[in-house]
Amino acid sequence: MQLPKYKKKKRIKLKICQYCGKEFWGHPIAKYCELHRDVKQREKTKKSPEPGDSNNKTYSHDLIEVVEESWICELDGCGKTYVVKVFPKQYVYPRFCEEHRNEFRRRNYIRQKLMEDIRKTRAAAAKAAAPKVAAPAKVAAKPAAKAAAGAAKVVVPKDAVKDVKPKPAKKISGTKA
Numbered sequence: 001m002q003l004p005k006y007k008k009k010k011r012i013k014l015k016i017c018q019y020c021g022k023e024f025w026g027h028p029i030a031k032y033c034e035l036h037r038d039v040k041q042r043e044k045t046k047k048s049p050e051p052g053d054s055n056n057k058t059y060s061h062d063l064i065e066v067v068e069e070s071w072i073c074e075l076d077g078c079g080k081t082y083v084v085k086v087f088p089k090q091y092v093y094p095r096f097c098e099e100h101r102n103e104f105r106r107r108n109y110i111r112q113k114l115m116e117d118i119r120k121t122r123a124a125a126a127k128a129a130a131p132k133v134a135a136p137a138k139v140a141a142k143p144a145a146k147a148a149a150g151a152a153k154v155v156v157p158k159d160a161v162k163d164v165k166p167k168p169a170k171k172i173s174g175t176k177a
Contacts (some may be wrong), residue, residue, distance in 0.1 A: 052102035055103075057095045064088050075106055077113050 015026045017033035019042055024033040036042050070083045074095050082097040100106045
């Protein structure tokens with residue numbers, strides 16, 4: 001029998017329990033202290049039903065059957081209602097209506113709303129500013145414009161318009177004349 005040439009080192013290190021945070025001496029792969037090494041000593045923690053992203057919301061309920069509910073879209077300015085099937089033991093549901101579930105569509109909708117608001121404010125500002133400055137000029141210009149338009153009208157006889165020569169008759173192929 002061969003004997004090993006070197007003596008094995010004991011690799012015991014100072015570790016921290018992942019359950020309670022207490023320091024203990026153990027092997028490099030040890031995760032829990034002596035008290036929590038037994039699975040029965042550790043409490044099972046339930047995952048909290050939190051949405052993974054901002055597109056969804058949590059809806060806590062105690063329903064035992066599938067129910068259809070109508071919700072209102074949470075996008076600013078939308079306010080459309082959409083139908084959601086609520087399932088038992090499921091708590092994460094969509095926050096937006098079918099039209100705005102896509103990130104691009106939400107951003108595009110907000111951009112269009114901003115553009116509409118800008119147009120409305122500009123139109124209101126133009127209406128408010130236009131009558132004050134242009135009103136006296138328009139009143140004086142209207143009679144002069146009507147007189148110029150009346151003098152510029154020229155009456156053209158109907159005979160002068162129809163001075164087009166008629167087309168000659170086409171020869172029909174296959175006949176001898």
